[in-house]
Amino acid sequence: MAGHSKWKNIQRRKNAQDAKRGKIFMKHAKDIYLAAKQGGGDPDMNASLRLVVEKAKADNMPNDNIDRAIKKATGDLDGANFEELTYEGYGPGGTAVMVEVLTDNKNRTASELRHAFSKNGGNLGENGCVAFMFDRKGYFVIDRETTDADEDTVMLEAIEAGAEEMETVEGAYEIYADPEDFQNVKKTMEESGFTFETSEITMIPQTMSAVDEEAGNKMVKLVQMLEDMEDVQEVHHNIEADEAIMEQL
Template identity: 45%
Template sequence: MAGHSKWANIKHKKAATDAKRGKVWTRLIKEITVAARMGGADVDANPRLRLAVDKAADANMPKENVTRAVQRGSGSLEGANYEEVRYEGYGIGGAAIIVDCMTDNRVRTVAEVRHAFNKHGGNMGTEGSVAFMFQHCGQLLFAPGVDEDRLMEAALEAGADDVIADDEGGFEVLCDPFAFAAVKDALDKAGFKAEVAEIIMKPATETVIGGDDGIKMQKILDALENLDDVQEVYTNVLIEE
């Protein structure tokens, strides 16, 4: 669709991530801490921790920061006790939004999230109000130019659920969250380096919006993403540039 390019959006997101590296590191430290607390400090035995550590490496986070976060999570160092909490709500035109947070103060976090929604024309919903519109899955995105047959063979052999080609010649590999580490490893070994590799909440269907509605929607998403306690924001709309 004219004006919307998945690969342009990925590059834009990467540039924005680089510009907010300090905040990215803070979010990764929280994720590493919680992952280590829930699944142990052994990266090889804890897929969630391994994914977080890999993301930290991609974000050029110093190894000592990673080590300290793991130690805090495993209890060998003192630190804040973060918990995961999810909020759901609506953006422009009833667009679905999921906001995943890590916080040491739920009262503060819910107030900040509600304010971000209300200030920009959205509103918070109740638990489960939009989550049913999304699928929890592993997602790996490959840029145009990849050998489709080889990628499909390697992905399905590794346990992926689906390989989807897009209109620009790129590919999306989807898998069960618990199979994500194995699928990513197998594709890495086969020579396929994903542009993006994450466990996400993927919308069942997506709607493209633009113009004033797109600008308003982006303001809601930006306000949520800029909150210190927010880890990830998911929506079922694509904003046309």
């Protein structure tokens, strides 16, 4: 993962969250619904549900919204049936793009995604066309201002907790783990006094795809269009561009 840092992207994304709060709550509600549907409505007994509830609360999602999503999944309230899907495609300049969705209408979602890709110089591909270019990883960020521990101490704690590797970037420590070890790493390090700026299971690109300004601007429009879709939960890509482009992403 050397050379690839999500930290700046996370900071930029957080700056824009207030303008999208309603949409963020909707996406959290879908995540909570799916986790509760698959593993039950008790966060103490369902690690996946506990994780998505923690993420929702970190974004100040009201408890009533969280409880409503759980009750829909467990049948205590009427609601739509959602399905979790991943679409793959190529963005401008041959960049790899993976889109995670939660939808109650696959035909509608596929049509909207196909339109977004074609409108912005890309194309929606078949399953597996770019997935091999990404690794699914547990990903943690510790803001260096929130801990007195030095780099060696944090790395030792992370490895002992089950992490695979750690990278030190500007202002933060980035920690990577196997998804199966995610909960153990999170729990162990939190018990040791560490606070995570973010903790999630995500897709990390194996290599980055450099693009010129024209392709970069098209990629910005594609990602923004995808993220504005109600069914889209996450957009992953491997674009590498100048700072102005990355700021917009």
